[in-house]
Amino acid sequence: xxxxxxxxxxxxxxxxxxxxxxxxxxxxxxxxxxxxxxxxxxxxxxxxxxxxxxxxxxxxxxxxxxxxxxxxxxxxxxxxxxxxxxxxxxxxxxxxxxxxxxxxxxxxxxxxxxxxxxxxxxxxxxxxxxxxxxxxxxxxxxxxxxxxxxxxxxxxxxxxxxxxxxxxxxxxxxxxxxxxxxxxxxxxxxxxxxxxxxxxxxxxxxxxxxxxxxxxxxxxxxxxxxxxxxxxxxxxxxxxxxxxxxxxxxxxxxxxxxxxxxxxxxxxxxxxxxxxxxxxxxxxxxxxxxxxxxxxxxxxxxxxxxxxxxxxxxxxxxxxxxxxxxxxxxxxxxxxxxxxxxxxxxxxxxxxxxxxxxxxxxxxxxxxxxxxxxxxxxxxx
Numbered sequence: 499x500x501x502x503x504x505x506x507x508x509x510x511x512x513x514x515x516x517x518x519x520x521x522x523x524x525x526x527x528x529x530x531x532x533x534x535x536x537x538x539x540x541x542x543x544x545x546x547x548x549x550x551x552x553x554x555x556x557x558x559x560x561x562x563x564x565x566x567x568x569x570x571x572x573x574x575x576x577x578x579x580x581x582x583x584x585x586x587x588x589x590x591x592x593x594x595x596x597x598x599x600x601x602x603x604x605x606x607x608x609x610x611x612x613x614x615x616x617x618x619x620x621x622x623x624x625x626x627x628x629x630x631x632x633x634x635x636x637x638x639x640x641x642x643x644x645x646x647x648x649x650x651x652x653x654x655x656x657x658x659x660x661x662x663x664x665x666x667x668x669x670x671x672x673x674x675x676x677x678x679x680x681x682x683x684x685x686x687x688x689x690x691x692x693x694x695x696x697x698x699x700x701x702x703x704x705x706x707x708x709x710x711x712x713x714x715x716x717x718x719x720x721x722x723x724x725x726x727x728x729x730x731x732x733x734x735x736x737x738x739x740x741x742x743x744x745x746x747x748x749x750x751x752x753x754x755x756x757x758x759x760x761x762x763x764x765x766x767x768x769x770x771x772x773x774x775x776x777x778x779x780x781x782x783x784x785x786x787x788x789x790x791x792x793x794x795x796x797x798x799x800x801x802x803x804x805x806x807x808x809x810x811x812x813x814x815x816x817x818x819x820x821x822x823x824x825x826x827x828x829x830x831x832x833x834x835x836x837x838x839x840x841x842x843x844x845x846x847x848x849x850x851x852x853x854x855x856x857x858x859x860x861x862x863x864x865x866x867x868x869x870x871x872x873x874x875x876x877x878x879x
Contacts, residue, residue: 509848
């Protein structure tokens with residue numbers, strides 16, 4: 499079967515801009531972990547679809563605003579995470595939980611901005627939603643209900659698992675030379691681990707690709723319903739959660755006794771949140787790795803990776819070392835994936851042959867069908 503994905507979808511700046519407008523500024527996107535925002539004035543910052551966003555704790559209430567001061571456009575918070583009031587470091591304009599002006603130093607003498615004018619000034623606020631301890635932001639002025647983007651089973655599993663996330667987190671970023679879509683085509687490909695990870699992941703887990711002939715046949719047909727309702731219903735099929743491979747010989751580690759376990763199944767669990775978040779639990783419910791692929795350019799993606807265990811029963815001395823061990827241990831598998839995707843990207847050019855797919859790649863074909871409708875028509879989600 500011939501893929502629908504022309505090389506331009508991975509190379510074109512125009513396509514990249516269209517993705518940002520028609521997908522990333524319309525859907526709910528991973529924004530951070532609630533466990534990092536437990537105290538008043540805790541904040542996290544990030545760019546979402548090119549827009550700087552700050553999520554701040556105001557006495558227990560979490561709000562998401564555009565991270566741009568209304569005076570001279572300086573960022574209000576400059577660190578990735580921290581704890582300080584929402585005050586611009588440039589001229590000390592401060593803001594309250596509604597994004598309204600709280601104080602402008604020497605306002606009457608230096609700015610001559612009346613109280614009535616001040617009341618009209620307000621930071622742009624974005625919709626913020628928590629599924630358990632995972633935060634999502636939607637940049638759209640009329641955001642879709644999050645239940646229209648993610649299926650019920652995904653929301654349920656993410657909520658139950660993330661409610662046990664611990665507050666100690668380690669984060670690193672890989673600056674990768676590939677298009678963001680390659681990462682999720684790879685994550686949906688259960689056939690690649692035995693070839694790309696023969697000495698790492700495939701040694702521990704048996705990922706078995708399967709064929710759904712009905713869905714494979716469906717992927718050959720045009721998308722029947724291209725209304726916003728139909729496109730959202732189709733998009734819900736692209737996020738999933740569940741056990742992907744059994745752990746046949748569980749290997750208890752010292753930290754397992756120090757944390758609460760999520761669930762009781764000895765399995766490798768995956769959560770795939772379309773378009774760009776992936777969570778893995780490789781040890782049957784004791785720790786998690788969250789991967790967030792941030793599109794930077796047609797051929798550039800920042801891979802932000804979080805490591806954390808389930809909630810500690812009580813503090814233990816080697817918890818930081820444990821997370822560091824997880825981080826270093828995953829470098830091999832992550833590096834193998836990054837290397838193969840960078841090789842694929844490097845081989846692409848506008849006249850490159852269209853990929854030939856197998857029937858086991860039916861999910862990728864369904865995503866391609868949906869994606870090309872958005873890119874090639876004026877239909878909207």
